[in-house]
Amino acid sequence: MRELIAERLKGVTAKPLFTAGKMTAAQKIGIALLVAAVIVAPILFQGFGQLFMIRIIAVIGLYIILALGLNIVVGYAGLLDFGRIAFYAVGAYVAMWVGIPLAGLLGETLEGWSYFLVLPIGGLVACVVGLLLGLPVMRLRGDYLAIVTLGFGEIVRICLTNNIFGITNGAAGLPGSGDSLAAPAGLAWLRRNVHFTIGNNFEFTFTSNIYWYFVIFALVALSILVIRNLDNSRLGRSWAAVREDEVAAQAMGVNTTVAKLYAFVIGAFFGGIAGVTFSYFQAFVSPESFTFLESVLVLAIVVIGGMGSIPGVIFGALAIQGIPEFIRGFASAGWFGNLSAETVSAISNYRYLVFGALMVFMMAVRPQGLIPQTRRARELLGEYDAIDGHELDAREPGDRANSTRGRA
């Protein structure tokens, strides 16, 4: 058993704590290349006329933000959440409810800034919803939270579909006829002024998709920067404590309910801002974007990528949201010959089957995920063995009879 664990821990070197946040030169170069690729990619795709790729990558970006938020809940605090997409929905609908009237208030010259004002509003509304949902359930055991969040996700979707309070426009979605979200500030100018051609095959024009692509990846970068700070922080440590031993955490004065609530609420914020951006990016929202399967997808990104690990989340989003979409995109762009629309959608729906199998496989072979966080990997691979009881210091009442005392 010990050897097995040692075997699995290979490649999971225990970094000393205070260097954990510092990067090696190779890592820095890797990140610089990644950033460069993210910036250049849409320009190339636009120039060469592969427009669908820009949308696909932008959506991957949204899923990265969603999964980064869920990663705080699942990876850092160790809570299971099956209803993550509800916060995405909250952000998306808040964008419509607040963004449209706000643009009207701001008037023609300022309406372009409505998105940037709605963004934090959507995040904060999601936080409040997270708080209201979390308050009653955080005291309960983990499995209950999973069930409650699952139910919550479904309730939100059903409310949206049934046009609750008459404000969601039911399955038809928002905005209703005649309304629309304001184009973001600067887009008109960029559209007019940024276009160029290189040779005969490359023609670049700035589009709304490119605008949102860059907004989304700016949000991804900002999210990563702040979430990284949690790792070696007072709050991040309290989550590790709660995850590893709740009784000991309480004995150290950690209010475990509050610690979990923090994770839940901060996680909800990222769901909310992703939702707002999604709404503006699509210019349209409807309940079908917020199904249970989407929640599962986000959870799969976190679990398969590596719980608690930011690179893991990025990689997970690429693999789970990206690959099927790329395949579908290429298929509908005719790269694989002339496929019918049904075949194309069947291909992309088979992903759930593949993910199911992949999840089972991962849990069996690599429970720490593809790119695990060191600490999480240690927990999942059961270094616990070295320390005895995780039960309360209690034995069965009958135990006393067996105790080693020589009472006659």
Place this chain on the structure above:
Amino acid sequence: MTSHLMEARGATIRFGGLTAVDNVDMYVDVGEIVALIGPNGAGKTTYFNMLTGIYKPTEGDILFNGASIVGKAPHVIARQGISRTFQNIRLFPALSAIENVMIGRHMRTKTGALGALFKTPPARKEEQQIQADAEKWLAFVGLSGVANELASSLPYGAQRRLEIARALATEPQLICLDEPAAGMNPQETAELNLLVGRIRDAGVTVFLIEHDMKVVMEIAERIYVLDFGKLIAQGTPREVQNNPAVIEAYLGLGADALMAKHLDEGGDDA
């Protein structure tokens, strides 16, 4: 009003038909080293669990600094100044030794979510202070050299000392040690006894559980003896050692037989 640091009045807890702690009165004063001893299953750990809020007494009251702590959550009691270690070591196994101690600083520090997310200057400063304090407590228990080792990879004796460092990092008024010497060899036990003295000298009152009587005789100033949940004796080590009820509880033999055994072993300090 009471002048005791901790005082239990008629503390009782039942689990179904079993009365694990039965109508216990005891107190600990500031600056003392008090031991709670008794055979396995006597209810010592259960008493600690009541004192630290893990269990709620079925009857009776427990006062700390004159105010009842019954029904308060464990983290609230910890914040009021009672810290503890566990008989079955409960470190955070996948964290390093220093991180374990840093969690002990949690309740005495205050960086919130925004400070953590944005690494504000006050948050950075506090983080450095947390680290410095944790290093200090690691040094106090003699574990400076293994600060970055995983808690679970430390030898058993070191794990016990790490738990003490983590408890001390919470700046308790009262530290409750549940069988700190269990599993230690004689040399480690001797070192532990010195450590307990230094903890008291640092201004922390010590309340410790031990089931091996010999270990506490040297360090405890007062001793309570539990048996089957009942307090059967209390007093100085000398008084307790010679108490027939204690001898009976420990050996299940008549006192005469005990004397005979005692003499056999060549120990005669009566």
